[in-house]
Amino acid sequence: MARLFEARFYEARPDGSVVCTLCPHDCHIPEGGRGACGVRYNRGGRLYTLVYDRVIAREVNPIEKKPFFHFLPGSYAYSISTVGCSLRCAYCQNWEISQWPKEHLPKHVASGAADRAVCPRLEALQGEVPGEYVTPETIVAAALASGCQSVSYTFTEPTIFYELAYDTAVLARERGLKNNFVTNGYINPEPLREIATVLDAANVDLKFFSEESYRRVSRARLAPILEAIRLYHALGVWVEVTTLVVPGLNDSEAELTAIAEFICSVSPAIPWHVSRFYPAWHMLDRPITEVSSLRRAREIGLKAGLKYVYEGNIPGEGGENTYCPRCRHLLIERYGFHVRQNRIRDGRCPDCGETIDGVGMSGTGPAA
Numbered sequence: 001m002a003r004l005f006e007a008r009f010y011e012a013r014p015d016g017s018v019v020c021t022l023c024p025h026d027c028h029i030p031e032g033g034r035g036a037c038g039v040r041y042n043r044g045g046r047l048y049t050l051v052y053d054r055v056i057a058r059e060v061n062p063i064e065k066k067p068f069f070h071f072l073p074g075s076y077a078y079s080i081s082t083v084g085c086s087l088r089c090a091y092c093q094n095w096e097i098s099q100w101p102k103e104h105l106p107k108h109v110a111s112g113a114a115d116r117a118v119c120p121r122l123e124a125l126q127g128e129v130p131g132e133y134v135t136p137e138t139i140v141a142a143a144l145a146s147g148c149q150s151v152s153y154t155f156t157e158p159t160i161f162y163e164l165a166y167d168t169a170v171l172a173r174e175r176g177l178k179n180n181f182v183t184n185g186y187i188n189p190e191p192l193r194e195i196a197t198v199l200d201a202a203n204v205d206l207k208f209f210s211e212e213s214y215r216r217v218s219r220a221r222l223a224p225i226l227e228a229i230r231l232y233h234a235l236g237v238w239v240e241v242t243t244l245v246v247p248g249l250n251d252s253e254a255e256l257t258a259i260a261e262f263i264c265s266v267s268p269a270i271p272w273h274v275s276r277f278y279p280a281w282h283m284l285d286r287p288i289t290e291v292s293s294l295r296r297a298r299e300i301g302l303k304a305g306l307k308y309v310y311e312g313n314i315p316g317e318g319g320e321n322t323y324c325p326r327c328r329h330l331l332i333e334r335y336g337f338h339v340r341q342n343r344i345r346d347g348r349c350p351d352c353g354e355t356i357d358g359v360g361m362s363g364t365g366p367a368a
């Protein structure tokens with residue numbers, strides 16, 4: 001039985017409109033309208049989430065797929081998402097589900113001029129949103145039954161299904177599971193502070209180091225994302241950062257250096273994943289990222305002072321391995337999403353004793 005769920009983090013206005021304060025868009029939503037994510041809806045001066053019980057994807061993934069390389073390496077994450085996203089990145093790799101509400105919304109709802117004759121009840125509107133009826137209890141039980149060590153809120157933007165993520169994360173933690181966000185970082189400080197109380201890790205996309213690029217390509221702003229990265233880290237959430245390196249868009253030495261230096265200013269222990277771009281959705285006119293370009297990005301990250309930089313989406317090239325930042329010996333050998341060997345013992349390099357940053361980093365068995 002589907003359940004109507006009032007959204008959190010909004011302000012009601014006397015004229016019946018609401019301001020959603022969940023993410024930095026701070027959408028001003030008139031009666032009958034939805035926010036920019038397409039899944040938060042003003043009905044009668046109250047804001048509702050349309051996706052609390054509408055899970056579009058749930059599956060077991062290696063944690064390395066998120067990617068997390070310094071958070072329970074070699075483990076599995078029960079991975080869930082709903083449709084919707086706060087951003088509209090032209091090259092989104094998951095656009096079929098992230099942009100679903102914006103691609104399928106009735107125009108009268110998108111504009112806020114809801115036609116009560118067409119959408120007379122919130123339940124009917126919610127029924128338009130695709131997804132399986134799943135509760136936090138179902139998700140946590142399935143995660144435990146499948147042997148996962150964490151629940152991952154991923155594929156689209158977890159901030160826009162905040163209420164489901166939060167309730168699930170509370171329950172998951174009670175049952176001994178960890179929680180992680182794979183996020184675009186577009187979240188306001190207050191909800192971030194609250195989700196951080198039940199979040200163990202966040203992989204934040206840092207797509208550009210340019211306000212203009214964020215505005216033009218993703219319809220967002222850079223500054224709040226930098227602030228979110230700082231805040232997650234300051235609150236003790238384990239942070240990793242991912243940058244999809246897009247030829248001709250964000251692959252200049254200056255921009256990659258600026259990204260690396262920013263991450264380093266937060267902490268040199270934050271792993272940086274520089275990943276290969278594949279043409280997708282509205283960005284089909286650019287080539288796949290050259291391996292040499294990722295290698296150069298990795299060198300830029302290491303030169304900036306980062307301890308761990310990884311080349312993503314190019315299995316078998318060696319850029320996915322973890323090396324000791326002091327003695328440079330191989331610690332974790334990976335192929336794609338799979339860990340072939342993990343030599344870390346008691347959180348340290350077995351060769352020089354250096355502490356290796358992360359959560360649950362140690363392997364099992366003899367240090368090969």
Ligand code: SF4
Pocket residue numbers: 020021022023024025026027034035036037038039040085086159160
């Ligand atoms: S969560 Fe959705 S409705 Fe709320 S401010 Fe962000 S885009 Fe707008």
